[in-house]
Amino acid sequence: MADKNIIYYYSGSGNSLSVAKHVGRKLGNTDIVSVYKLRDKPEVPAEYALVGIVTATWFVRPPRIVREVCEKIMLSRSQKVFIIATCGGYDGYVCIDLKAILQPKTDFPVQTFMLPMPPNHIVGFSPMPDWIVRIYLRHEKKASAKIAEKIKTDQPTKNRKGLNRRALSWASKTFNGWLGVDRDSTEGGFYTTEACTKCGTCEKLCKNGNILLTEDGVVWGHDCQQCMACIMWCPNHAIRHPNVPEKRRRYQNPNIRLKDMTHSRFHVGGDGNEEENEK
Numbered sequence: 130m131a132d133k134n135i136i137y138y139y140s141g142s143g144n145s146l147s148v149a150k151h152v153g154r155k156l157g158n159t160d161i162v163s164v165y166k167l168r169d170k171p172e173v174p175a176e177y178a179l180v181g182i183v184t185a186t187w188f189v190r191p192p193r194i195v196r197e198v199c200e201k202i203m204l205s206r207s208q209k210v211f212i213i214a215t216c217g218g219y220d221g222y223v224c225i226d227l228k229a230i231l232q233p234k235t236d237f238p239v240q241t242f243m244l245p246m247p248p249n250h251i252v253g254f255s256p257m258p259d260w261i262v263r264i265y266l267r268h269e270k271k272a273s274a275k276i277a278e279k280i281k282t283d284q285p286t287k288n289r290k291g292l293n294r295r296a297l298s299w300a301s302k303t304f305n306g307w308l309g310v311d312r313d314s315t316e317g318g319f320y321t322t323e324a325c326t327k328c329g330t331c332e333k334l335c336k337n338g339n340i341l342l343t344e345d346g347v348v349w350g351h352d353c354q355q356c357m358a359c360i361m362w363c364p365n366h367a368i369r370h371p372n373v374p375e376k377r378r379r380y381q382n383p384n385i386r387l388k389d390m391t392h393s394r395f396h397v398g399g400d401g402n403e404e405e406n407e408k
Contacts, residue, residue, distance in 0.1 A: 132158060132178055133158050133159075133160070133176050133177050133178060134153070134156050134157075134158060134159040134160070134178060134180075134181070135159065135160045135161075135162060135173065135177040135180055135181070136152065136153055136159060136160070136162070136180075136181035136182075136183055136297045137162055137164045137165060137166070137180075137181065137182050137185045137198070138161060138162070138182075138184070139163075139164045139183070139184040139185055139192050139194065139195050139356070140162060140183075140185060140358075140385075140390075141185065141195050141249070141355075141356030141357040141361060142249040142357060142358070142361050142380050142381060142382055142383030143304060143381055143384070143385030143389065143390060144162075144185065144215050144246040144247065144249060144380070144382050145183045145184055145185050145213075145215045145246075146183075146385055146389060146390070147266075147269070147382045147384040147385050148180070148183050148184040148213060148215055148244055148246070148269060148273055149161050149213075149383075150395065150397070150403070151208075151270060151274070151277075152181070152183070152213065152273050152276055152277045152280070153395075154397050154403070155273065155277030155278070155281075155387055155398040156179065156231075156277050156280065156281060156397075157397065157398065157399040157400075158397070158398060158399045159179075159286060159396070159397045160177075160312055160394065160395070160396050160406075161330040161394070161395040161396070161397065162393065162394050163336050163393040163394070164182070164184070164194060164195055164198055165194065165198075165336040165337060165393070166393060166394070167198040167201070167202055168194075168197075168343075169197060169300040171201040171202050171203075172202075172203040173202060173203065173204055173208065173210075175205050177206070177208060178208065178209065179209050179210075179211065179280065180204060180208050180209070180210050180211075180277070181210070181211045181212070181213065181280075182195065182199065182210075182211070182212045182227060183210075183212075183213045183215070183358070184214060184215070184223065185214075185215050185216070186214050186215065186216035186217070186219075186220045186221060186223050186310035187223075187312060188221075188301050188305055188310070189219070189220070189221025189222060189223075189297055189298075189301045190221060190222055190223065190226065190301075190345070191214075191222075191223045191226050191227055192354060192355075192356070193215070193354060194337065194354050195227070196226065196227070196230070196288060199227050199231055200230055201230070202234070203234075204231075204234040204235055204279055206234075206235060206236045207234065207235075207237075208235055208237075209237045209240075209283075210231050210232075210234075210235050210237070210239045210240070211239065211241070211242070211280050212224050212227050212228060212231070212239065212240070212241045212242070212378050213241075213242045213243075213244055213276065214227075214241075214242070214243050214244070215244050215245075215246045216243060216244070216245060216246065217245065217246070217247075217248030217249075218245055218248075219243075221297060221301070222294065222297070224241035224242070224243060224263035224289060225241075225289060225290075227241075228241055235372055236288075237283075237308070238285060240279065240284075240285070240286045240288065241278075241286050241289065241390075242255045242276050243395070244269060244272055244273070244276070245265065245268070245269075246265055246269060247261070247262045247265045247266070247274070247380065247382075248392045249357065249361070249380045250298075250310070250357065251357055251361060251370075251373055251379060251380060252265075252309070252310055252318075252332045252355075252370050252372050252373055253305065253309075253310045253372075254358075255377050255378065256377075256378050256379070256380035257380075262325070262380075262383070263276075264385070266272070266382075266384065276343055288292065289345070296348065309371075309372040310335060310357075310372070311331075314353070314355070315351055315352050315353055316353060317339070317349050317353030317355065317359075317370075318353075318370050318372075319349055319359060319360060319368055319369070319370050320368070320369055320370075321346055321367050321368055321369070322368075322369055323367075324348060324365045324366065324367035325346060325365065325367035325368075326365055326367070327342060327346065327347070328364065328365075329342045330362065330363060330387070330391070331347060331358075331359040331362075331363060331368060332347070333391040334358040334359055334362055334390055334391055335358065335359060335361040336393060337352060337353075337354050338350075339352050339354070339358075340359060341349075342365060347368075358390060360373070360379065361379045361380060361381055362379075362381060362387055362390055363379075364387070366379065387395035392406075394406040
């Protein structure tokens with residue numbers, strides 16, 4: 130079996146991409162690829178011994194695109210799989226739901242991990258103060274190293290049952306309704322202000338292809354995945370949302386650059402050195 134690994138990530142603020150990179154460096158010889166790449170090519174090449182999914186938690190559930198690609202992903206029975214759910218404090222049913230989809234596709238037990246990160250759904254609430262973010266990120270780096278070691282040594286992870294699904298769904302829907310957030314919406318609700326310079330950054334950030342830069346300005350389509358990348362990373366803070374106060378700070382993972390967010394593929398060699406492969 131080959132010793133090459135691949136991690137598919139879903140990230141808007143950079144949190145999950147940061148975790149994918151940290152874990153990839155510890156594993157070594159790892160390709161790190163946007164989950165959107167699985168839409169058109171759902172078969173994971175046999176050269177990869179380990180297949181990882183690193184994803185944000187989307188209102189206690191997997192993001193829609195992550196569930197979709199996991200349902201269609203094709204694995205060889207000999208490939209090992211792990212899932213890392215980043216979350217503000219509780220991943221809900223992310224690992225449980227994705228494991229139920231992926232476990233029948235491999236002969237090895239799927240490893241699942243939950244990793245708390247700074248909460249970052251800017252439409253729902255303000256980012257945390259910087260000093261709290263630094264505490265989260267110090268923990269993340271250590272936790273990512275431990276997770277990588279467990280993956281390399283095939284340490285089993287516990288089968289989690291989660292809270293009552295109906296009660297959790299009701300609580301999530303009620304809380305997000307209070308915040309003015311709809312997890313099932315495909316309409317992002319974003320718009321630009323006069324500060325927009327038509328730089329095209331938001332178009333590059335949207336891996337879903339839901340943003341188009343035209344002569345008249347920025348146009349959003351009808352398949353928003355609510356990753357928040359466009360509003361978080363706009364260099365001029367020109368992207369707004371009706372539920373986001375004008376002076377609300379944006380959150381970007383400080384370990385990740387804008388250049389990282391506009392790329393879709395990276396490679397970490399056995400020596401830990403990283404390359405950017407594809408925009």
